[in-house]
Amino acid sequence: MRCGYFDRHECRSCTLMNVPYADQVASGDDAVRATLADRVDSWLPSATGPEAGFRNKAKLVVAGRRGAPALGILDAGGNGVDLTGCGLYEPGLAAALPTLREFVADIGLTPYDVPTRNGELKNLLVTYSPDGELMVRFVLRSTGQLGKLERALPDLQQRLPNARVVTANLLPGHRAVMEGEEEIVLTEHDTLPMRLGTVRLHLRPASFFQTNTTVAEQLYRQAATWIGELAPGVLLDLFCGVGGFGLTAAGAGVREVFGVEISADAVSSARRSAAELDSPTTTFHYVAGDAFHALADAPSADVVVVNPPRRGIGDHLCDWLEHAQVEHLVYSSCNPRSLATDLDRMPGFVVERARVFHMFPQSTHHEVLVQLARR
Ligand SMILES: C[S@@+](CC[C@H](N)C(=O)[O-])C[C@H]1O[C@@H](n2cnc3c(N)ncnc32)[C@H](O)[C@@H]1O
Numbered sequence: 321m322r323c324g325y326f327d328r329h330e331c332r333s334c335t336l337m338n339v340p341y342a343d344q345v346a347s348g349d350d351a352v353r354a355t356l357a358d359r360v361d362s363w364l365p366s367a368t369g370p371e372a373g374f375r376n377k378a379k380l381v382v383a384g385r386r387g388a389p390a391l392g393i394l395d396a397g398g399n400g401v402d403l404t405g406c407g408l409y410e411p412g413l414a415a416a417l418p419t420l421r422e423f424v425a426d427i428g429l430t431p432y433d434v435p436t437r438n439g440e441l442k443n444l445l446v447t448y449s450p451d452g453e454l455m456v457r458f459v460l461r462s463t464g465q466l467g468k469l470e471r472a473l474p475d476l477q478q479r480l481p482n483a484r485v486v487t488a489n490l491l492p493g494h495r496a497v498m499e500g501e502e503e504i505v506l507t508e509h510d511t512l513p514m515r516l517g518t519v520r521l522h523l524r525p526a527s528f529f530q531t532n533t534t535v536a537e538q539l540y541r542q543a544a545t546w547i548g549e550l551a552p553g554v555l556l557d558l559f560c561g562v563g564g565f566g567l568t569a570a571g572a573g574v575r576e577v578f579g580v581e582i583s584a585d586a587v588s589s590a591r592r593s594a595a596e597l598d599s600p601t602t603t604f605h606y607v608a609g610d611a612f613h614a615l616a617d618a619p620s621a622d623v624v625v626v627n628p629p630r631r632g633i634g635d636h637l638c639d640w641l642e643h644a645q646v647e648h649l650v651y652s653s654c655n656p657r658s659l660a661t662d663l664d665r666m667p668g669f670v671v672e673r674a675r676v677f678h679m680f681p682q683s684t685h686h687e688v689l690v691q692l693a694r695r
Contacts, residue, residue, distance in 0.1 A: 321372045321682065323407055330401050331393060334408070334682035341371040345678055348686050352676050355656040359663045359671055360690065366676035367542070369534040374681060375408045376514075376533045378417065379498050380444045382424070382431045389424045389431045391417060391444055398434050408682065410533075412482075413448035419479050420444060420456065427472040432461055434494075440465040442491055443498050447512055447523065450533055455485040455512040457525055459499050462492060466504070473506050484509050487525050499526065511589060517541060519567040522593050527586040528561045535679045539689060540568040542675060543625060543650050546691045548572025550648050552622035556580075558611040558637075559628045563590030563604075565652070566625070570594075570602040577604045578618055584608040612636050625650040632658030638665035649692040654679070656688050663690075670695050 322338065325331040336344050349366050383400020384390035392403030404417035424431075424441065432439035443459035456476075458469055466488050477483055486507045491500035503525045511522035514529060516537045523529050530536035547555060547569045553576065557566035560579035567590070570577060577594075581587050587608040594604035607614055611626075612634075624646050626633050632655065633641075641649060642665070649669060653659035663671065669692040677687040 321407060325401075325403060325406065330395075331403055331406075333393070335684060336682050341681065344371070344681060348678060348684070349676055351684065352656045352686050352688055355660055356663070356671075356674070356688070356690075359660060360674045361671075362673045364673060364675040366678060367535060367538045368678045369532055369538070369681070371681045372407045373409065373411050373414070374532045374534060376410055376413065376448050376529070377531060378406070378409055378413055378444070378446045380404075380417075380446070382441045382444055383433070384431050386428055386430045387425050389421055389429075389441070391421050391424075394434065400431070410448050412452050413446060413454075416446065416448070416454055416480055416482075420446065423472070423476055423479055427468055427475070429458070429465055429468065437494055445489070445499060447529065449484075449512050449523075450515045451513065453482050453484040453512060454480060455487075455523065455525065456480070456483050457487045457489050457499070457503075459489045459491050461490075463490065470506060483507075485512050485525070489525065511592070514562075516564065517568060518571050518597075519564070520593055520596060521562045521564055521567070522589040523562055524585040524589050527583055527589060530564070530679065532679045535677050535687070536564065539652065539677050539679070539687060540564045542689055543652065544569040544572045546650055546673075547574065547623055547625065550623050552648070554578065554619050554621045554623075556618055556621035556624040558624060558626045558633075560586075560590060560606065561627070562586050563593050563606065565627060565650075566590075566604070567593055567597055569625070570597060570599045570604070574602055576619070577602060578621065579604070579606040580609060580611045580614040580618070581606070582608070582610055615640055620645055622646075623648045623650065625652070627652040630655040630658060632662045634662070635665060638662050642666045642668050647694050650689065651692065652687065652689045654685065654687050656686065659688060659690070663692075666692070668694055
């Protein structure tokens with residue numbers, strides 16, 4: 321893939337830009353296998369997707385000036401670099417970005433200026449669903465221009481009729497994060513349904529969602545196949561987010577899914593998606609809480625699936641799994657290093673098979689799914 325922003329040194333985020341995709345896949349597979357050497361013997365062929373146009377979410381810093389915003393990143397000098405033409409975005413998402421930039425300019429939202437700490441609009445976070453709908457989140461410094469945004473909502477919906485969810489997120493102060501805690505939903509709908517295979521995952525504004533819809537679908541399907549072969553009665557889905565693993569596995573004959581997730585919003589999404597799923601033989605229980613502490617209330621499970629943040633599941637949870645009556649574990653990791661450390665903390669389990677998912681083309685990041693069984 322070629323990228324003008326990369327070639328002009330305006331954005332160097334994609335560290336593997338200009339490397340042929342087949343070489344990226346081969347070197348990524350080698351790197352993951354080397355990190356997990358001595359722990360995994362059996363690798364399935366890796367899962368791939370498109371090398372461009374795969375990202376379902378744009379996280380754009382807003383810079384420039386009132387009437388002439390730039391949506392993208394800040395350069396070393398703190399100036400805005402407009403990246404609305406980034407080739408990683410899904411085509412429907414890419415198509416919406418110039419319209420959003422025009423909207424911001426026309427209604428006169430003032431971009432936040434980092435050096436002087438003036439202005440209101442800090443970031444734009446936009447998610448695109450497989451059904452072609454959008455969630456658009458305006459990250460504001462304060463409520464100073466919220467009224468302006470509220471009044472312009474019909475105009476935005478006319479320009480982008482597929483904008484199903486529009487919100488204002490408040491990020492006061494000067495912090496190196498993309499969003500704040502408070503979310504004000506401006507539209508009738510507050511969830512963006514993400515249809516993946518047999519499930520519709522109701523995404524709420526602040527919830528995590530896998531970056532690459534095409535590869536995420538393959539990931540959930542693979543996990544469901546492995547889980548289905550084990551024919552478990554009870555599946556424990558830890559770090560379940562909006563429920564992708566457990567809900568997909570329901571189709572593979574699981575009787576009961578027990579999900580744990582720290583975000584209460586994600587849990588209410590998972591409950592809603594479960595209620596909509598036509599799966600009369602499976603019951604679902606989703607609990608908001610820390611996976612490390614909620615285990616006390618969890619039923620004993622035949623299979624546990626974990627999909628933690630980059631830091632992995634850590635000492636405490638590895639120790640619990642090592643000593644619980646769990647026979648099978650499915651671990652989905654976006655960080656092979658922390659996965660390797662966690663595997664070493666559970667010597668009672670052996671990895672039966674593994675598969676790399678190329679979720680993040682043009683980068684050296686990869687998702688890995690491993691299936692473990694008690695020795
Ligand atoms: C990599 S995401 C996976 C989410 C989900 N499995 C999916 O496929 O979309 C990790 C999830 O762990 C949640 N999380 C982070 N720390 C947690 C904790 N201590 N206990 C429970 N969930 C946590 C995050 O909110 C996030 O939804």
